[in-house]
Amino acid sequence: MNKTSKTHDSYLRPGMSMTGKWHHKRYTIIRKLGNGAIGSVYLCDAGGKKAALKISDKGSSITMEVNVLKSLGKVQGKSLGPYLLDVDDWVTPQGQTFSFYVMEYIQGRTLPEFMKQHGQEWIGVFLMQLLDDLEALHQSGWVFGDLKVDNLLVTSAPTRLRWIDVGGTTQIGRAIKEYTEFYDRGYWGLGSRKAEPSYDLFALVMVFLSVYYPNHFQKGSNPQATLFKKVNDIKAIHPYSQCLKKALIGKYRTSKEMKQEISAVIYDLQQRKLVSGKRKQQNPSYAVESVGFLLIALGYYLSSLIIP
Amino acid sequence: MKKGTLKQILLITDGCSNKGEDPAATAALAYQQGITVNVIGILEDDQTEDPEGLQEVEEIALSGGGVSQLVYKQALSQTVQMVTKQAMTQTLQGFVNMELKQILGKEQTIEDLDPEKRGEIMEVVEDLGETSDLEVLVLIDTSASMHDKLPTVKEALMDLSISLNSRVGRNRFAIYNFPGKRKDIDKVLDWSPKLDSMSSVFPKLTSGGITPTGPAIREAMYQFGKKSLLRSFRKDHEQDVENA
The missing domain is CATH 1.10.510.10 (Transferase(Phosphotransferase) domain 1)
Structure with a gap:
């Protein structure tokens, strides 16, 4: 919205390093992962480990997201969102400040x-x-x-x-x-x-x-x-x-x-699968049994004919 | 902190003003009275992102202490609610910054604090945004070129009402259109807590190429009631006394 200042995207290039203003941690940009409603997410190298870095010119929005990530981190026994690793500001050589946070890099398919x-x-x-x-x-x-x-x-x-x-x-x-x-x-x-x-x-x-x-x-x-x-x-x-x-x-x-x-639906589906599976397995034995019964019945019938 | 009422004018237009005083000036005047002016410029489908005649949009919002956005008709709903909420946060952040300066002295703003403290303060800002009362006066340009955009505008306003009424704080909305039949602006909907009471049709469109944006903002400012203007003046006055 502010035309005179450049966005963070025009500063960040793969291979570039940036150091936080407050915590002095160093991150090397690997590539861009995507654009969100606020800011962009980059894949970066944080001390030999891969991490995702979200940066934006809307500092207040970044702060609010960090607040959420922090409280999600407190939900016991579940990793609901990505882990939060760092929150900091980056001052460009030109003197412009951008807020960013670094989080766990989650790799996967959509x-x-x-x-x-x-x-x-x-x-x-x-x-x-x-x-x-x-x-x-x-x-x-x-x-x-x-x-x-x-x-x-x-x-x-x-x-x-x-x-x-x-x-x-x-x-x-x-x-x-x-x-x-x-x-x-x-x-x-x-x-x-x-x-x-x-x-x-x-x-x-x-x-x-x-x-x-x-x-x-x-x-x-x-x-x-x-x-x-x-x-x-x-x-x-x-x-x-x-x-x-x-x-x-x-x-x-x-x-x-x-x-x-x-x-309940899943349980039901499993049961049905199980039953139909059994039926398929049982089919040959049913046939053998019924043929057997028929033979026995035929034997009785014949023997009743012979022995009056 | 006492929770006040946030006042906003939301101007929806698709062109440049061509009658009366400079809209940026009247917007600045409104801002001084504690009313934020937000502007949404609607683009034609064949227009680029930086069209002629809509530069004014950013200028009005800047001097009105608000937020501006150019947008195609299709994205209007989301933009209207985003702009309104952003402006609320911006205004509240402004208040908080003022308080910070009083407490910390110097030229301290939220951005000068370390990220942890900033987080705590943003929580307060968010709390205020959720709970404070809000008055929005929607000012719609109904000059001829807006004709085919009005149904979308209406839909967007209903949507805004859904969003804002999901908050804890109370809301009041009013809708005015300009140019009016005889005056600079005409009332479409008087102050009400919801927008679903909106009349089914916007008033007949005024033909001709007059777009008196400046006078419209000035008139809109007075619709917030002279009483509240007086009250905000008094509050300022009290603060001065306290400072002294």
Whole structure:
């Protein structure tokens, strides 16, 4: 917005080193990873280790994100967002100051990429993982807010869905800080933008719809009907469609409620698979048995003919 | 800290003013009265990001202590709420900076503190942004060229209402359009807590090429009520006494 000053992007080049103003740590830029709503993220080398560095000319926004990362770090036993490694300012040789923070570099594939390769059976797993993490987040008093495909990565060994951008994370009861229209229930006319667990559950469903509709779709005259139809149209999420629809219209007050129903569906699916599997195995023995019974019956019949 | 009411004018336009005083000057006047002026310039689909006739947009917001953004029609909803919230943070940060100067003396601002302290202060700013009351006067340019953009503007304002009413603090909105039939501005919607009460259609568009942005901002300023102007004046006065 300020035309006279240059943005950070025009200063940072691969191979360049920068040192923080307050903590004096040194980072070497490797390459740019992407642009966010505020600032850009670079892959950098921090003392021999790879890390992600987010820098912006909006200092206050960086500070707010750091606050979120710090409080997420306090959620026990879960690594919800990336670990925060450092917060500092960088003063350019020209004297301009940019705020930045350094966090764990999470490497992985996007959700649609992963699903294309590894198939549908992961839907249930990811649903459960996300609901698990959301439950922990909600219990510590926060709502993710800007939950979307772009803010998630699938890491390997172990395969896990990680959150890479927590900039929209908002305290429960406040107004959602950052959102993306397609994933926002306010945009679809299905609720407010107040930070409550059900806000995230709506976005969660939209994440899975985004996997199957990468170009998204229009609201139409009846947004709820549009969404329900889109859910119905995808065979892969069919087993979960009732749960997903309930989440869309805000029927679940907590992630736990949704998780219980999803896990019931998964259990049911497993059972059905198990039963049908058994049936397939049993088929040959059934045949042998029934042939055996027939032979015995025939024997009795013949013997009854011979011995009157 | 006592929680006051934040006052904003949100000007939505697609062109340059061509009648009356310089809008940047009236915006500066409004800012002095404690009203922030934000400006959103709507671009035509075939316009580039830096079109002629919209340079004014940044100037008005700068002297009005607010935020400006040029945007294509499609992205209007998100921009309107982003600009409003950014301006709130900016205003509150300004207050906090003023307090800091009083406490720390010198030319200390938030940026001069180390990142840890800054974090704590931003938490306070965020708290204030969430809980303080807000008055937004939306000032819509309804000159002929805006015709096909008005449905989008309406949608964006409804969306703004959803966003702001998700906050803890209270809101009041009013909508005015300019040029008015006889006056510089006409009332579309009187102060109300929500925008879904918005009349289904904007008033008939005024034809002709008059865009009196400057006078419109001046008139808009008075819609916040003379009472509140007086009160903010008194508050300033009290502060001076305290300082003395």
